[in-house]
Amino acid sequence: MKRLLGFAIGAFVLMAAGAAVAAPPGPGQKFDCSQGGSGISCASDDTGCVPQSKDVPTGNVSTLKCGDGLSKAFAGAIRAVIKCHAKMASSVLKGAPVDDEVCESNDPVKHKSAKEKLDAAIAKIAPLCTSTQLTLAAAQESTLFASKTNPLSLDAQAGAVYCDGSTSIDPGGDDAGTISTTDPVNDGNRLKCANAVGSELGKLVAAAIKCHIKLADSDFGVKDFDENVCEENDPVKGKSALQKYNAAMTKLTANGTCSANTCLTSGNRTTLGANILAQVEAANQIVYPCPGTTTTTTTSTTTTTCPGGCCCAGGVPTKTVFTTGIGSGTCGHLASDTNANFFSLACGGLYFGGAGVGVPLPSRVPDQGSSISNVSCSGTTLTVSGTTATQAGGNRCIQGANSTRGASCTTNGDCAGTCLSDTDCSPTTSPPSCVSGSCNxxxxxxxxxxxxGCLFGPPLPIPNSSNGGAATSTCVINTLSGNASGSADCAAGSVTNLSLPLSSGIFLTGDLMPMRWSTTRVAAAAAADKPPTRRVVRARIAPSPGPARRAGARAARTTTSGASRTRIRMTARVAPA
Incomplete structure (x- = not known):
């Protein structure tokens, strides 16, 4: 019995002696084991240190939960921006360019842009973060979302993916990158190649960051983790982050998607993956900083010399975009002779008329209408001026050849197209619209x-169901009657004295076609074999008297100069008696 027990104990001792003991670096030590730790947990190419605490920021440089949360937030933001670039590039190839700022940086309606989501994620995790982690994260965010003038920004690095052709992917000019639009046979595949490479780079970033999170969690929990197998080389399954990226690139080569793309060769795509991975490894110290990492704030008086005289962050701006959003709350009021605030004005609403006006007010101004203006910069002051149709882009053919409807244009002649008969033109008109093989x-x-002469926003509907059931709803087309002007401050983010003078065409169109004529009058016209006639009526409507109207007029005089008038053009079909 003693022999058997001794044998069992001896076997246990041998097993214990032969077992591997986890020896990762400890809290506050570098991931590369240069300050402690050994074995497979040593990530020789990763920066940063094992967090000092799980979730207590006081007295520490980093916490595990904050580092993990920031890592996930940045991974999501980077992939989101890459998707924004792909959507913008695709819109350019389709001939309907859409700027990516709403998608990337500022969504004034839903607040779901990549940057706004990142800000929300950081704010949520902030109570678990140290001041060092938050300061470093803010600096990294500023770098990633800077303009293309910063070579480390996402907008600048888009140029390494969209490197084909000569047409800019960004109508606003903030993003680097070009695509081919002059090779109809191959342009689609060229863009498909670039979009695919961008998407796979985003996946590589997210996968590498996930490996870093696993490494930090394992080291903090005193568990071994081979980060190299996860990130770069999995000798058994071949499923590391970099191996998956390279496999996707091999597939693009095999199916010929990138064969016509002159810059995204197989070698260049491999280099892109290695470069992106190196950036992710270098940035690891931002979310998992080491003890001794400090952020210093100094106060001094300096004289700043700005390049070209412009002190705006991110380079010299050339354009500004105003986008109409859905307003809420109260944005003003009317005053009368006896009441300084007798009527509140809702944000996003259009008011008109005087006392006893029958149209239900306010009318809602459609959202998402964008106006692009030129800006010149001096210091932080921007001077706003109007843009031509060519400078702003985004123009569409709304009449002319059927083949050009919805196509991009800069003049009416671009929409004429070719035709064989009037049916090739839209709308068909009398006299004929197809003349000498072209729609006139x-x-x-x-x-x-x-x-x-430029339009301001989409058509504005003014529904009216209050006039005894009569069809008196109208449609307003707003057109600029003068060039835009004003000023802004790029440091304060404010706009002042913006002037967009408008001329409004109001069309009385009726609610429904059947409501335009009474049954008896149509029947009478048919019996007399007299077709309905079309009459154009022009009228000026005098304002109604009353205190509300007088107050409104007086308020208008305090903000505008000169007389104003409304011209209403009403088109109606009238059946003869």
């Missing part, structure tokens, strides 16, 4: 420019 009714809608 081409019309280009200038939707985003801010010089005189």
């Amino acid at each position: 009714n081409g019309k280009c809608a200038f939707e985003k420019c801010t010089n005189a």
Whole structure:
């Protein structure tokens, strides 16, 4: 019995002696084991240190929960921006360019842009973060969301993916990158290649960051973790982050998607992956900083010399975009002779008329209408001026050849197209619209420019169901009657004295076609074999008297100069008696 027991104890001792003991670096020590630790947990190419605490920021440089949360937030933001770039590039190839700022940095309606989501994620995790982690994260965010003038920004690095052709992917000019739009046979695949490479780079970033999170969690919990197998080389399954990226690139080569793309060769795509991975490894110290990492704030008086005389962050701006959003709350009021605040004005609403007006007010101004203006910079002051249709872009053919409807344009002639008969033109008109093989009714809608003659936002519907059931709803088309002007401050983020003078065309169209004629009058017209006639009526409507109207007029005089008038053009079909 003693022999058996001794044998069992001896076997246990041998087993214990032969077992591997986890020896990762400890809290506050570098991930590369240069300050302690050994074995497979040593990540020789990763910066940063094992967090000192799980979730207590006081007295520490980093916490585990904050580092993990920041890592996930940045991974999501980077992938989101890459998707924004792909959508913008695709819109350019389709001939309907859409700027990516709403998607990337500022969504004034839903607040779901990549940057706004990142800000929300950081704010949520902030109570568990040290001041060092938050300061470093803010600096990293500023770098990633800077303009293309910063080579480490996401906008600048887009140029390494969208490197084909000569057409800019960004109508606003903030992002680097070009695509081919002159090779109809291959342009689609060229863009598909770039979009695919961008997407796979985003996946590589997210996967590498996930490996870093696992490493930090394992080291903090005194468990071994081979970060190299996760990130770069999995000799058994071949499923490391970098191996998955390289496999995707091999697939693009095999199916010929990138064969026509002159810059995204197989070698260049491999280099892109290695470069992105190196950036992720270098940034690890931002979310998992080491003890001794300090942030210093100093106060001094300096004289700043700005490049070109412009002190705006991110480079010299050339354009500004105003986008209409959905307003809420109260944005003003009317005053009368006896009451300084007798009527509140709702934000986002359009008011008109005087006392006893029958149209239900306010009318809602459609959102998402964008106007692009030029800006010149001096210091932090921006001077706003109008843009031409060519400068702003975003114009669409709304009349002319059927083949050009919805196409990009800068003049009415761009919409004329070719035709064989009037049916090839829209709308068909009398006299004929197809003349000498070309539609003579081409019309280009200038939707985003801010010089005189450009449209301001989409058509404004003014429904009216209160007039005894009569069809008196109207549609307003707003057009700029003068060039945009004003000023802004890029440091304060404010706009002052913005002037966009408008001319409004009001069309009385009726609610429903059947409501335009009474049954008896239509029947009488048919019996007399007299077709309905079309009459155009022009009228000026005098304002109604009353204290509300007088107060409104007086308020208008305090903010505008000169007389104003409304011209109403009403088109109606009238059946003869």
